[in-house]
Amino acid sequence: MSIKPYPLQFKPEMKERVWGGRALERFGLELPPGAIGEGWMIGDHPNGTTKVMNGELAGLGLDEVRAQYGAELFGSRGHRPDGGRFPLLIKLLDCNDDLSIQVHPTDSYAKLPPGELGKTEMWYIVDAKPGATIIYGLKDGVDRAALEAAIAEGRIMDALQEVPVKTGDAFYIPAGTVHALRAGVVVAEIQQNSDTTYRLYDYNRPGLDGKPRELHIEDSLNVMAYEGAGATRTDTSSAVAGEWLEIARSPYFVVEKGVVEQPWPLETRPESFVILVVAAGRGELAWDGGRQPVEAGQCFLLPANLGAYTLSGAMTVLRSELPQ
Structure with missing residues (x-):
């Protein structure tokens, strides 16, 4: 059965996090009670699967769309005949407090949970309070032995790079790059479809259950890219209207x-x-057979077979595709 392609919008899955807040409400998103740190905007994962909320496919989870229509909607690179999950996970993050110091594995790490992938990701800073910073990589010359010593002596922060951020900055974070978002930023995250995170340090704070959150020191040390994994930062203020600026x-x-x-x-x-x-900002998304208003905080999956579409209005958008 074929359907006429149209832009799919999903109901976000909201995740309470010890470091979260209520900032995602500014996008008109409906938040449950609590400290909401993550909105999974487009997800096809056992820990969060979003459901279509518009058009003919309304009510279907992304996993069901994949199973029934993946071959026609996801494109030759996006559809896996073996039934594998949708390749990307799209999030909005509200960092009301500091996130743990963490690192993600590559696909080849032997201790990955069954069925799980590594996690390469990128961040786009949607909003940053004055003075906001993130942790982004090791300081020069820090190898495994130096990092182990810093951890053992309670001075891990001395081994890490802290960099200032502003709205519009973009960070590419390949697997193996130590990193942490810090308080005062709202971030759009595009990543591999994975939920595997290894924590190095969490400020000795309790989790939502009142107990210290688990650390994964050995796994973190194993997967760390001590010589760098190719992380890059982009100041996107040079973006020109009507032209795409590659940021990751x-x-x-x-x-x-x-x-x-x-x-x-x-x-x-x-x-x-x-x-x-x-x-x-805000504007309009139009395609053959329809149009709809769009605004900050909204995410859309455009099928590979959609063809022509037009963006209009006054807004900033991020476009993500699979590489050729």
Whole structure:
């Protein structure tokens, strides 16, 4: 059975986190009670599967869309004949407090849970309070022995790079890169479809259950890329209206920033779906057979077979595709 392709919008899965807050409400999102740190906007994972909330496929989970229509909607690179999960996970993060110091494994790490992938990701800073910083990589010359010593002596922060951030900064974080978001930022995250995180340090604070959160020192030390994994930072303020600025490229995704000021005709390709994240402003998304208003905080999955579409209004968008 075929359907006429259209942009899919999903009901987010909200996740309470010890470091979360209520900032995602500013996007008009409905939050449950508690400290909400993550909105899983487009997800197909055992820990969170989002459901379509518009059009003919409304009510179906992304896993069900994949099973029934993946071959026609996800593109030749996005569909796995073996039934594998959708390749990306899209999140909005509200960092009301510091996240743990953490690192993610590559796909080849032998201790990955069954069925799980490694985790390469990227961040786009949607909003940052004055003075906000993140942890981004090891300081020069820190090897495994030096990091182990810093951990044992309670001075791990001395081994890490802390960098200032502002709205519009983009960070590519390959697996193996130590990192941590810190208080005062709201972030759009595009990542491999994985939920594997190894914590090195968590400020000795209790979790939501009142108990210290588990650390994964040995796994973290094993997967760390001490010589660097190719992490890059991009100041995206140079983005020109009507032109895509590439801000992250990996074997798993390519992410570009676009500034919309007047109607911008675009189209999808048969090889890959497109994910659009509206990072700021508002406008309209139009395609053959429909149009709808869009605004900051909304995310859309454009099927590979959608073809022509147009963005208009005054907004900043992130476009994610699978690499060729």
